[in-house]
Amino acid sequence: SISPDFANLLHEPTLTPLTQSVMRTSTPNEVLWQINLFGENSITEISALMETWEAVTLERLQEPVVIVRKESTIYPSVEDIVPTREARRNFYTLHFVTPTTFKSDGEYALFPSSRLIIQSLVNKWNAIYPHLSMKDEDAIRMLQEGLRIRNYKLNSTTYPMGGLKLPGFMGYVELQAKLSDPIHELWHMLYCISPYTGIGVKTALGMGAVTTKF
Numbered sequence: 001s002i003s004p005d006f007a008n009l010l011h012e013p014t015l016t017p018l019t020q021s022v023m024r025t026s027t028p029n030e031v032l033w034q035i036n037l038f039g040e041n042s043i044t045e046i047s048a049l050m051e052t053w054e055a056v057t058l059e060r061l062q063e064p065v066v067i068v069r070k071e072s073t074i075y076p077s078v079e080d081i082v083p084t085r086e087a088r089r090n091f092y093t094l095h096f097v098t099p100t101t102f103k104s105d106g107e108y109a110l111f112p113s114s115r116l117i118i119q120s121l122v123n124k125w126n127a128i129y130p131h132l133s134m135k136d137e138d139a140i141r142m143l144q145e146g147l148r149i150r151n152y153k154l155n156s157t158t159y160p161m162g163g164l165k166l167p168g169f170m171g172y173v174e175l176q177a178k179l180s181d182p183i184h185e186l187w188h189m190l191y192c193i194s195p196y197t198g199i200g201v202k203t204a205l206g207m208g209a210v211t212t213k214f
Contacts, residue, residue, distance in 0.1 A: 006045045010204075015127035017042035019198045021098045021209030030068075034209070036196045038128050047072070078129060082192040085185065091150065092175045092191055098209040099159035100200045101168035108167050108201075110156055114147040114175060117199060121190040124197040134186060143187060146179040159207055168200075168207065 010016055017038040022031050035050070037043045055064040075081050094117070102109040102116045109116060122140060126133040134140065154171035179187060191212060198208035 001049055002045050006041065009041075015124060016204035017128075018046065019196065019203040019209070021198070021206055023097055023209070036198075038196075043074075078132065078189075078193075081196065082189045085188045088184065090177055092177060092187075093172055093212065094175065094191075094194065094199070095172045095211045095213075096154075096170050096199070096208070097211055098207055099157045099166070099168035099170055100208045100210070101159075101166060101202075102200045110167055110169060111154065112149070112169065112173055112199075114149055115144045117173075117175075118143050118147065118190070120199050121194060121197065125190060125193065128193075128197065139183060139186060142179070142183045146177060146183060147187065148176050148178075150174050150176040159202070161202065161205060166202070166207070 010018075018036060020033070020035045022033050024030075025032050035046070037046055050070070053067055055066045057064045096112075100112070102112070102120060104116060118140065122134050122143075126135065151174040152172065154169045154173070157168055157170050158165035159168055160166075177184060177187060194210050195212055197203065199210050200208035202208065
């Protein structure tokens with residue numbers, strides 16, 4: 001449904017300029033489909049397409065999925081996503097609300113680590129905001145050394161994709177931050193964008209959706 005040039009772009013071995021997830025709501029037979037778009041090209045191509053949707057036909061369902069409500073928000077700049085950090089926080093919670101995994105040493109990770117979380121978020125940040133890229137290796141090392149998983153509640157799970165079942169996890173982790181003020185600012189920015197970028201692999205295909213709120 002999109003232009004051939006943009007379709008080819010989505011298959012490039014770089015960060016796909018969208019993430020999406022499907023989650024249940026408290027209403028029976030209703031789900032929330034969240035799509036995050038990055039960059040003018042992605043917004044122009046896909047938001048125009050979404051405006052035309054009234055129902056979606058899925059191969060495994062006999063009846064079309066009816067779209068009952070649409071909401072959209074545009075954030076013109078990173079400042080609109082990342083609020084000013086008013087007070088120093090020592091603990092941060094990340095909720096993995098769809099199956100999440102990382103590719104590490106050729107294997108899918110069954111458990112998150114602060115290093116994998118930071119590495120994923122930094123890579124996504126640098127792809128979305130190349131003019132504000134985080135490429136200081138010392139700063140990233142200090143981030144990795146200053147963040148530790150203090151508490152967690154996770155369940156292993158799988159995610160069906162292309163005839164395979166990718167191993168992953170869902171649940172939450174609580175991270176303890178012991179960082180200098182400048183490095184804490186970097187972590188604050190990464191934490192604030194995580195609900196939009198997702199964490200881990202296959203975020204364009206529904207994995208790795210996170211929220212920072214209970």
